[in-house]
Amino acid sequence: MAPRIGQMSRFNITALALGMAFLYLPIVILVIYSFNDSRLVTVWGGWSLRWYHEFFNDRAMLDAAWMSLRVAALSATIATLLGTLAAVGLVRGERFRGRALFSGMLYAPLVMPEVISGLSLLLLFVALNAERGFWTVTIAHTTLTMCFVTVVVQSRLASIDRSLEEAAMDLGCDPVQAFLRVTLPLIVPSIVAGWMLAFTLSLDDVVIASFTTGPGSATLPIRIYSEVRLGVKPGINAISTMVIALISVVIVIASLASKLSGSQGKSAAPL
Template identity: 80%
Template sequence: MPKPVHLSRFNIAALSLGLAFLYLPILILVIYSFNDSRLVTVWGGWSLRWYREFFKDGAMIDAALMSLRVAVASASIATVLGTLAAVALSRGAGFRGRMLFSGMLYAPLVMPEVITGLSLLLLFVALNAERGFWTVTIAHTTLTMCFVAVVVQSRLVALDKSLEEAAMDLGCDPLRAFVFVTLPLILPAVAAGWMLAFTLSLDDLVIASFTTGPGSATLPIRIYSEVRLGVKPEINAICTLVIGLITVLIVVASLASKLSSERGESAAPL
């Protein structure tokens, strides 16, 4: 049984300062989203005024819906491709070009987003593709697929391969063994990967700004264009709604990842 960890006063103070540095600005933003005043720095009492203003703002609503559509589409495509890539890396250890494939798959993890966005823009221009919903979706799929692969591969490594081998000994081909044996065990990890991809897509600004076109601005782009002219209280309300949505998704993804880890440990060889 692990021994309890006793934190010193210095560690507690350092932890408190770190958490305050990270989350105090967010807390202030959330509080001021309920401010009745037109001035973002002057408190005028509690009110839902700016939330009502947001739901009356057609341009913001359109941008929010565009972001949701892009996030759902790109996360779904990235989950399928990332899961297949994770299976290839964890179950096909000896195939030729594995190192090159792994490096290309995980490159977006360390590649600056401005380079990724610029390279995709040049690609779409060379293909004479009209920039809009699908170009942003493809760009976000490129960005998020590697994150899904990391999450799913970490769960596949913990699983016992003998379970799949036993299924194939009983008459299943590799595809059926994966669908009926492996996939149910890694499903929480797949769901966690989808939620992570959805969150990253919903939050992206740099890559979307390179690959979007007229009439297809996402919510982060719209917020950035509004902020350049001055912060309006409505922006606080919008950001609070986004923070709430992402918080819910992170909590659900964490619970799904924990469940996947527990199931992976129970299926791992003793």
């Protein structure tokens, strides 16, 4: 009897269950311990919100969090604009000079080690004599995240029936109108998902931000990173839990957006 889809062996079920436990248990443990009253990270001292109180009284941490949120919102917005344009150019532009270079430049950062991207951008900023801080980090994050936006929007755009636009043009729209009135509304969910992804990626980055920021303008991950290097602190559990909560909200919105767009198709990229 051949195994069919939906018919699972004990081995399949065990592999899935262990895999999911491996992926989620560490995060669950972290969240639980963020409500631990004890100063010792490993001793359970009862439920408490003291580490959350501590965060909201930590000026430096709050500044870093605010900086990160601003960088993430702005860079995600610019990245979504540029990434969507890039996707339109790649999917609809047919052949143009330098297309291979263009798609190469957009795909490489997806897997490029961050130390290289960070170092190279810093050397550019130094050569341009740019003051390092909010703007340089924002530009760096835009460059990285627009590539992710491009991939997300591109896969959706490629799945849309061109004859819809052709019909709109037969009915008197010019190509730009046809795109704006017919295609754009169809790809909006993927654009929203792209923005969300860009936002979370920016909120997560330590390496590129460390290279491209200046003194006095640390992002939240940079601060968390320097604290973690010194050892485990219960306060970090609380901050981490809040970041996870924020990202969860973002994911829910993004998945609702892709639900609205109907079947997103199975993409090989983890997006």
